[in-house]
Amino acid sequence: MKSGKVITIEDRIPKLKAERKRKANRRLIIYLSLFFLLILLVVYLQSPLSKIGKITIEGNHYVADSSIVKAGNLTNETSFWNINTKELENKLLKSNVQLSDVKVHKRFPNTIYIEVKEFVRVAYLKEKDAYFPILENGRVIDKLLSDETPVNAPILANADKKKLEEIANELKQLPQSLIQRISEIKFTSSETISYDLRVFMNDGFEVRTSVANLAENLRKYPAVVSQIEPGKRGIIHLNVSTYFEEYKSKNEEETEHESEG
Incomplete structure (x- = not known):
């Protein structure tokens, strides 16, 4: 018969307590991280960083940058996250007969990149x-x-x-x-x-x-x-x-x- 060491419940209690403490600490860290992330998100959405900070337009020769910006109703008060790129593309295409194609890209943190093609x-x-x-x-x-x-x-x-x-x-x-x-x-x-x-x-x-x-x-x-x-x-x-x-x-x-x- 193979003999083995007998572990009593009294020996296991410290280990169980330590394991429960580690799990509790991990949960606390996760909850605190989520809490601070939510705080940062709220601060970001309330700050100027959530608005359009920069508009880059490329590919246009005859249609002025100002005309494209105006047609898209883009201002520094426009929410970066509320912009639907497909809707904006269609809107700009309809705004000027000289435009043959428009592609809009959002670049973090708050840049709108507009690439246009004009009819020759x-x-x-x-x-x-x-x-x-x-x-x-x-x-x-x-x-x-x-x-x-x-x-x-x-x-x-x-x-x-x-x-x-x-x-x-x-x-x-x-x-x-x-x-x-x-x-x-x-x-x-x-x-x-x-x-x-x-x-x-x-x-x-x-x-x-x-x-x-x-x-x-x-x-x-x-x-x-x-x-x-x-x-x-x-x-x-x-x-x-x-x-x-x-x-x-x-x-x-x-x-x-x-x-x-």
Whole structure:
């Protein structure tokens, strides 16, 4: 028979008391921690730290920061935790037709980060002395202010407004490097000719093509120009067939540019 040490209840009592004391201490620590966390939460919610402390906006070029902040009703009194990012995104998108996408992020402790995308301005519609930006979706927005000038996009003169969406769709397919080489685009009024656009380039050439094939044809432009003898200027036909027609004289070049076609 295997013998063993007998532990009496009197021997176990000190250990049981010590174990109960440790458990009681742990519960006390947990309760105190929760209590102080609640106190800190209440203090935080009542302090300026729970309000929006900083608003960072990126991606906008034409739409001002102030317009975005105003459209979102964002102030330093707005609760950081009450902001619903999806609702704010939808609200900002509806506030300005130039915005194509909006993403809102909340960054602890109190920063609102807004990332926006704008529709590209593919051209400017000229009417008298005013210029109206045309967005890539074909929408024409309010005219430029008197101190603004059309940049990084061609000017559309005597445009057929029924074809604005179509020409906008064509222009947005072109690389920016090629867009910036276009000075002006004029619509022709004759239905007896094979082209309906005269595209004047910054390097002195004129391209004759059509709205329907504008992007496809203008992509050929750099290759065609590279084959033209240096110093020569004239008309590059890029529609039914591709060929170069040199201006016969300086007066003819000026007449071609000034003519409404």
